[in-house]
Amino acid sequence: EPEVTQTPSHQVTQMGQEVILRCVPISNHLYFYWYRQILGQKVEFLVSFYNNEISEKxxxxxxxxxxxxxxxxxxxxxxxxxxxxxxxxxxxxxxxxHYEQYFGPGTRLTVT
Amino acid sequence: EDQVTQSPEALRLQEGESSSLNCSYTVSGLRGLFWYRQDPGKGPEFLFTLYSAGEEKEKERLKATLTKKESFLHITAPKPEDSATYLCAVQAGAGGSYIPTFGRGTSLIVHP
Structure with a gap:
């Protein structure tokens, strides 16, 4: 089954700081996406990336x-x-x- | 205004007790309807994509169906390991967008 790894698994940062979340797709898939899910809420689309460019946000x-x-x-x-x-x-x-997307395990971001 | 509504919010079943989850949508120009399984603290796991009314897809104990207004995820003789939150998402074709809209999910618990 297709895999995606994400690092870190948990990131704690202070308000106002910059964070970088990383994703390593293990194959040659063409489309990449970022989503977020606030605790207890829906999954929300952030951005799609194709051919090294943002296709939608x-x-x-x-x-x-x-x-x-x-x-x-x-x-x-x-x-x-x-x-x-x-x-x-x-x-x-x-x-x-766009019709078959495989998600990674996620990074939990906590901003304090 | 929700475009995707899932019901029930939560469902408890006994092992072997078949049931259905509902996903109703109000978008026009459906490109695709997706079902995912999400375990606590994990990323959504892709199950199915349905494209047009009348289409059906099956995977093990799961069968997804699609009409012009809703989709059902039928679970036949569920087992405790089927316990998870099941998410529905739709892509509407307006303006050429592929951005999916997710529902809030149905939390399924299957008791042994």
Whole structure:
């Protein structure tokens, strides 16, 4: 079964700090995604990434967020100047198409 | 205004007691409807994608069906290991977007 690894599994940061969440897709899938899930809430789409470019982003994905594939393998989500409300599980997903996405185990971000 | 509504919110079954979970949607131009399984503290696990009314897909004890307004996830003779939260998500075709909208999920507990 397709796998995605995410690091770290848990990140604690202080409000106003920058965090980088990492995703390592273990295959040559073309599409990459970031989602978040606030505790007890729905899974929410943040951004999709295809061919080294953002293809779509939600209203949540404002100037505070950025994504990149710095070395052609790792896929990162950067959150600048974190806020308390950024505390959530962040999931990376990948797929060969938009119609079949495989999620990673997630990074729990706690902003204090 | 929710575009995706899942019911019931929680369901308790005895092992072997078959039942169905519902996902109703109000989007127009459905591209795809997705079912995921999510265990506590883990990422969603892809189960099925349905594209058009009348379509059915099966995997082990799970069978997903789709109409123009809703989808059902039928669980036949469930086992305790089927206990999880089941998520539904839809992609609407408006404006060429592939952004999925998730429901809140149905929490299923199967007692031995």
């Amino acid at each position: 939600s209203e949540i994905f404002d100037d505070q967020f950025s994504v990149e594939r710095p070395d052609g393998s790792n896929f990162t989500l950067k959150i600048r100047s974190t806020k308390l409300e950024d505390s959530a599980m962040y999931f990376c997903a990948r797929g060969l198409s």
